[in-house]
Amino acid sequence: MSKFKYVYRDPTISENACLNDSTPYGIYDTDTTFCSESVGICKFVARRLGFPTMQLEYGSGSIYAMFEEAVSEYSQQINHYNMKNWLWEQYGADKLSATGSMSSGSGTSTQTNNPVTPSLGLSVHLSQQYGQEVGLGGDVTMYTGSIILTSSQQVYDFNTQADIPAAHSESRLEIMRVFNEGPSAITRFYDPYAGSYDQRSMLDGFGFGNASPAVEFILRPVSYDIARAQAIETSDKVRKSNYSFELINNQIRLFPKPDAADAGDRIWFQYQLREDKRGSSTADNPTDYLSGTVSDPSNAPYKFLTYSEINAPGRQWIRKYTLALSKELLGIIRSKYQTMPIPNGEVTMDGEGLKAEGREEKQLLLDELKEFLESVTLTERSRAEQEQAEAQQQVLNKSPLKIYLG
Numbered sequence: 576m577s578k579f580k581y582v583y584r585d586p587t588i589s590e591n592a593c594l595n596d597s598t599p600y601g602i603y604d605t606d607t608t609f610c611s612e613s614v615g616i617c618k619f620v621a622r623r624l625g626f627p628t629m630q631l632e633y634g635s636g637s638i639y640a641m642f643e644e645a646v647s648e649y650s651q652q653i654n655h656y657n658m659k660n661w662l663w664e665q666y667g668a669d670k671l672s673a674t675g676s677m678s679s680g681s682g683t684s685t686q687t688n689n690p691v692t693p694s695l696g697l698s699v700h701l702s703q704q705y706g707q708e709v710g711l712g713g714d715v716t717m718y719t720g721s722i723i724l725t726s727s728q729q730v731y732d733f734n735t736q737a738d739i740p741a742a743h744s745e746s747r748l749e750i751m752r753v754f755n756e757g758p759s760a761i762t763r764f765y766d767p768y769a770g771s772y773d774q775r776s777m778l779d780g781f782g783f784g785n786a787s788p789a790v791e792f793i794l795r796p797v798s799y800d801i802a803r804a805q806a807i808e809t810s811d812k813v814r815k816s817n818y819s820f821e822l823i824n825n826q827i828r829l830f831p832k833p834d835a836a837d838a839g840d841r842i843w844f845q846y847q848l849r850e851d852k853r854g855s856s857t858a859d860n861p862t863d864y865l866s867g868t869v870s871d872p873s874n875a876p877y878k879f880l881t882y883s884e885i886n887a888p889g890r891q892w893i894r895k896y897t898l899a900l901s902k903e904l905l906g907i908i909r910s911k912y913q914t915m916p917i918p919n920g921e922v923t924m925d926g927e928g929l930k931a932e933g934r935e936e937k938q939l940l941l942d943e944l945k946e947f948l949e950s951v952t953l954t955e956r957s958r959a960e961q962e963q964a965e966a967q968q969q970v971l972n973k974s975p976l977k978i979y980l981g
Contacts (some may be wrong), residue, residue, distance in 0.1 A: 583621055583631035586614050592639035599640050602647065603685065608883035609646070612890075616642050619894060620901045632908045641900035645893045650880040652941070653688070653889075656948040658872050661691040665869050685881045707852075710751055715851045717751065718743065721841040724833040733825045739846075747849035750822055754843045755829055757811065757818040760804035896940050903933025 591597075592613030593604040603609040617638045624631055707713025720739040722731045731737075733748060811817055821828040829842065869875050885893070910926025949955065 583626060583634055585621065586617055586635040588614055590614075590635065592617075592642060597636050597639045598643040600643065602643060602879050603882050606685065606882045612882075613639055613642055616894060616897055620898050623898050624902065624905060631905060633904065637904060638897070638901055641904065642893075642897045644900060645896040646882055646885075647879055648896060648941075649885070649889060649893050649944075650878075652944050652948060653880060654875075654877040656952070657688060657691075657877065658875055660953050662869070662872060662875055664691055665875070685879045688877075688880070710845070715847050717845050717847060719843060719845055721843045722827070724829075724837045724840045724842060726833060726835045726838040729830075729832045730826055730828050733827065737844075738841075743848060748825075748846045749849055749852065750827075750844055750846050752845045753820050753822070753827065755818050755820050760807040760811075892940065892944060896937065899933050899936035899940060901933075902929050903937065906930030906933055 588611065591610045593601075593606075593610035597613075598604065617635045620638050620641070621631060703713050707715055710717070718739070720737050722733075722737055733750075734744070739748075817830065819830045821830075833840075906926045906929030908926070909924045910930060912924055913926075914921045914923050
């Protein structure tokens with residue numbers, strides 16, 4: 576095969592990157608803008624590398640491959656930026672497809688990034704778990720069971736004496752609440768048809784002591800009733816055997832000890848299954864709704880950007896990165912031989928220098944893009960708004976106040 580097949584010449588529009596499998600992956604071959612600009616990119620790179628004064632040791636197909644890689648690298652950096660801002664907003668919510676709220680597409684290799692509607696993201700999931708622990712919300716089923724009381728028996732075993740569904744008898748239970756409570760404190764001091772001692776004293780002071788109790792009404796704030804109920808409950812807890820329980824190793828100890836009058840009554844309790852709380856799916860607590868959703872950066876529904884929708888600054892970065900990649904490739908080719916013999920001497924090849932320059936330019940371009948994207952993240956925006964607010968406050972603090980003369 577002739578070596579001139581691998582010598583560069585300017586392509587025509589009929590020889591663009593989208594024809595004859597010129598790009599390795601064909602990611603952007605359906606993008607007409609990418610196809611038409613590939614010819615101009617090819618000529619731009621060739622001129623920057625010295626063509627036609629210096630011949631290039633590869634054809635336009637190699638530059639097309641570098642062009643495709645440059646666009647893909649730019650897409651990757653933009654997608655990293657979007658994931659940094661929005662991934663946790665979509666965690667466990669967005670489907671693993673390019674048709675969700677994070678991107679749009681119809682099964683193609685490229686996409687359009689859509690704005691993401693901000694939400695509380697993981698904060699909502701965490702708040703659900705906190706609420707679940709105190710019996711408010713959550714996504715774990717709360718079950719109810721009971722224990723039949725026996726006279727003079729104070730300790731009961733949940734594994735053998737609890738009345739729960741048979742399917743739960745072999746499961747680890749987490750007791751969330753035990754309804755071992757005494758009579759309400761308000762029944763100890765409030766009677767709508769009889770005044771208490773302090774009420775009677777007040778009525779006597781107003782001259783209403785001879786009136787029938789059924790028509791006596793004293794208006795008090797509700798805080799009075801709350802404070803008095805708390806006083807009674809505290810007194811019972813300190814001075815009497817209070818209604819409470821101890822739960823150790825699946826055994827519950829009830830206070831006070833049940834007597835003959837309590838025999839046959841039930842103590843009710845609420846519980847959850849430990850496997851439900853650990854996230855495993857059961858018939859009563861399915862977690863199938865989480866399958867097929869975003870769990871980490873590896874399955875966030877992002878694809879390569881649509882080249883035609885990349886703006887001018889982005890395309891300029893892609894041109895420079897294509898040039899850096901092409902320079903590195905040319906250096907690799909030329910560094911195969913350090914010198915080339917010519918009549919009466921030899922020519923030293925510049926392969927090593929081109930490789931070093933290409934790699935340095937690549938790194939500088941990547942650092943520049945990453946630094947810029949980092950400067951416009953949501954975190955940086957919040958920091959900038961904070962600094963701006965503090966600066967404005969400093970200005971206002973130094974502004975003279977008006978003096979009013981009366």
